[in-house]
Amino acid sequence: MSIRHGLLALLERGPRHGYQLRAEFDAATGATWPLNVGQVYSTLDRLERDGLVAQDGDPDPDGRIAYRLTDTGHAEVRGWFASPVSPKGAPRDELAIKLALAVTTPGVDVLSVVQTQRTGTMTALQELTRLKTRAAGDDLAWSLVLDSLVFRAEAEIRWLDHCEARVARAAAARPQNAVVPVSTTGPAVRR
Amino acid sequence: MSIRHGLLALLERGPRHGYQLRAEFDAATGATWPLNVGQVYSTLDRLERDGLVAQDGDPDPDGRIAYRLTDTGHAEVRGWFASPVSPKGAPRDELAIKLALAVTTPGVDVLSVVQTQRTGTMTALQELTRLKTRAAGDDLAWSLVLDSLVFRAEAEIRWLDHCEARVARAAAARPQNAVVPVSTTGPAVRR
DNA sequence: GACGTGGGCATACCGAGTATGCATACTCCG
DNA sequence: CGGAGTATGCATACTCGGTATGCCCACGTC
Numbered sequence: 504m505s506i507r508h509g510l511l512a513l514l515e516r517g518p519r520h521g522y523q524l525r526a527e528f529d530a531a532t533g534a535t536w537p538l539n540v541g542q543v544y545s546t547l548d549r550l551e552r553d554g555l556v557a558q559d560g561d562p563d564p565d566g567r568i569a570y571r572l573t574d575t576g577h578a579e580v581r582g583w584f585a586s587p588v589s590p591k592g593a594p595r596d597e598l599a600i601k602l603a604l605a606v607t608t609p610g611v612d613v614l615s616v617v618q619t620q621r622t623g624t625m626t627a628l629q630e631l632t633r634l635k636t637r638a639a640g641d642d643l644a645w646s647l648v649l650d651s652l653v654f655r656a657e658a659e660i661r662w663l664d665h666c667e668a669r670v671a672r673a674a675a676a677r678p679q680n681a682v683v684p685v686s687t688t689g690p691a692v693r694r
Numbered sequence: 695m696s697i698r699h700g701l702l703a704l705l706e707r708g709p710r711h712g713y714q715l716r717a718e719f720d721a722a723t724g725a726t727w728p729l730n731v732g733q734v735y736s737t738l739d740r741l742e743r744d745g746l747v748a749q750d751g752d753p754d755p756d757g758r759i760a761y762r763l764t765d766t767g768h769a770e771v772r773g774w775f776a777s778p779v780s781p782k783g784a785p786r787d788e789l790a791i792k793l794a795l796a797v798t799t800p801g802v803d804v805l806s807v808v809q810t811q812r813t814g815t816m817t818a819l820q821e822l823t824r825l826k827t828r829a830a831g832d833d834l835a836w837s838l839v840l841d842s843l844v845f846r847a848e849a850e851i852r853w854l855d856h857c858e859a860r861v862a863r864a865a866a867a868r869p870q871n872a873v874v875p876v877s878t879t880g881p882a883v884r885r
Numbered sequence: 886g887a888c889g890t891g892g893g894c895a896t897a898c899c900g901a902g903t904a905t906g907c908a909t910a911c912t913c914c915g
Numbered sequence: 916c917g918g919a920g921t922a923t924g925c926a927t928a929c930t931c932g933g934t935a936t937g938c939c940c941a942c943g944t945c
Contacts, residue, residue, distance in 0.1 A: 504788070505786050505788040505791050505792075506786075508788075508792070509791055509795060512792075512795040512796075512799055513795065513799075515799050515801070515802075516799060516800065531791075531794045531795055531798050532790070532791060532794050536786045536787075536791070583792070584792070584796060584802055584807050585806075585807075585810065586810065587810050587811045587813070587814025587815070588788050588789045588792065588811065588814070589814075590814075590815070590818040590843075590847075594785045595696050595697075595727045596727075596842060596846075597696040597779050598779045598842075599723070599838070599839050599842040599843075600696050600700055600722075600723060600727070600839075601696075601699070601703075601774070601775070601779065602835075602838055602839075602842075603722045603723050603835040603836070603838060603839050604700060604703040604704065604722055604835075605703075605775060606834050606835050606838065607722050607834075607835045608703055608704075608706050608707060609707065610706070611706075611775055615776075616775050616776075619776065619777070619778050620778045620779065622778070623778025623779070623780075623781075624778070624781070627781040643797050643798075643860070643861075643864055644793075644794040644795075644797050644798045645794070646860075647790070647793055647794060647797065647857055647860065648790050648791075648793075648794050650853060650856055650857075651787060651789075651790040651793075651853050652790075654849045654850075654852055654853040654856070655787075655846070655849055655853075656781075657849065658845045658846055658848065658849035659845075661845055662841060662842050662845040662846075665841055665845070666838055666841075669834070669837075669838065670834075673834055
């Protein structure tokens with residue numbers, strides 16, 4: 504859903520054609536999440552089909568097609584900015600799933616999984632701070648996106664510490680659960 | 695990619711068929727990211743095609759097909775747990791994109807967007823803490839997933855405060871860009 | 886001045902993966 | 916019989932990355 508709304512927001516600045524939209528999207532987010540070229544066109548087709556954008560007059564001698572917002576499209580953009588991002592639509596968090604499966608799967612060393620991830624996240628965090636010092640002042644949008652990644656990485660590290668403590672505590676509480684083969688314990692195998 | 699690896703990790707416990715896999719996945723994550731039933735089967739087909747799982751013997755009188763890990767599949771699971779989640783594969787962050795576009799689009803009141811989002815996130819956070827007190831001790835995996843969501847929401851709020859400060863500072867630096875009411879100010883409708 | 890070569894712009898298509906929903910079938914149970 | 920739960924498969928739509936195609940322009944060369 505974010506591409507759809509992203510393109511609409513960019514069109515709020517005025518009519519654009521596909522290639523321009525891709526370039527401005529990349530510029531706004533500092534190429535953190537580069538937008539695939541082909542995707543822009545299919546998304547534009549869908550937006551036109553749904554009546555949120557329309558071709559801006561002439562197909563252009565060079566074959567370029569500029570799009571502009573319709574009234575419905577304008578309303579959609581305003582509504583997007585006026586409403587918070589729903590927490591329900593959050594995508595699957597791969598790391599959380601991985602840890603959740605690690606603690607419930609026998610024979611997996613959860614502590615080492617946590618430690619591996621922490622060093623990985625720390626490395627990413629250092630890379631981020633390096634980027635931030637380089638391109639600090641000039642581009643506000645790009646800088647905010649970087650900050651978002653930093654805040655998220657820091658939260659991830661805190662969460663990993665938290666997991667380590669809780670897992671260690673649970674392991675100490677009942678050390679007999681060393682390695683249990685689960686083979687037969689499926690829930691409610693009907694016959 | 696997370697579904698693929700998730701199913702593999704579940705099969706590490708022993709042979710299962712599709713419906714069971716879905717049920718156990720939902721149980722592990724506390725139905726936070728419910729797994730679509732149809733998706734399990736198509737993913738299993740792809741895994742079988744790629745040689746990571748194999749049908750476990752008989753097609754079963756009731757038509758059920760149980761799958762088990764192959765040696766390649768085992769290796770894949772071990773590799774997944776042994777390597778950190780890559781920061782490059784992070785999905786597009788809708789909120790970050792929204793803010794980045796808000797600050798670069800004329801006629802959008804960034805401060806009100808930030809405040810709307812903050813109240814929304816706070817509400818979600820309260821809901822999470824309520825859930826956490828209810829189902830705290832019994833299920834470690836589900837509890838860790840909840841904590842992950844809490845840590846993330848807190849980081850989001852911190853980031854929103856940070857954004858507010860930076861935007862306010864930037865606005866103070868060049869106050870001619872005051873605040874244009876969003877309703878009528880469609881920028882540059884060319885004709 | 887003619888040529889062709891390479892690079893940037895712009896659009897379009899393809900294949901694989903992801904996601905959701907619907908149709909089906911079968912069993913158990915009231 | 917009809918509804919709920921188990922189990923599988925198909926249809927559809929969107930995402931994503933790569934790639935082909937054409938076009939113009941700048942450059943250098945003969």
